Amino acid sequence: MKILIGSSMRFRDVVKATIKCMNELGLQPLCPNVDQISENRDVADSPETKKRLALEYYEAIEKCDAVYFIVPEGYIGTSLKIELGSALALKKPVYFSEPTKDIAIDTFAAGIIPLNNIELFKNAVHLER
DSSP, X not given: OEEEEEOOGGGHHHHHHHHHHHHHTXXXXXXXXTTSOSSSSOOOOSXXXXXXXXXXXXXXXXXXXXXXXXXXXXXXXHXXXXXXXXXXXXXXXXXXXXXXXXXXXXXXXXXXXXXXXXXXXXXXXXXXX
């Protein structure tokens, strides 16, 4: 099962820990651009770079079985909102690590899978094919 991880890169350390956990569970995590830099910050330093990174992410949405948005304290930025729209347009089930601070966004989640309970992906009904 391929699960695309989306998150603000200010939480890069959390993303990397989640990737490791998913690998240990036999899941196939995808997260383009996570290794571009090691700091917890956005890697884009120009509009061209931001667009290239975004397009790489949108390609990964097409290849995944589900999308998992890591949203510590409910934070979901502009890029994640666009990624959410792309995932929904492609009819991919979307999961959040916790509720966001936006009830309208939360209505699109197939479920909440807390960071400390990643193994729930193995039983997610929406992912059965």
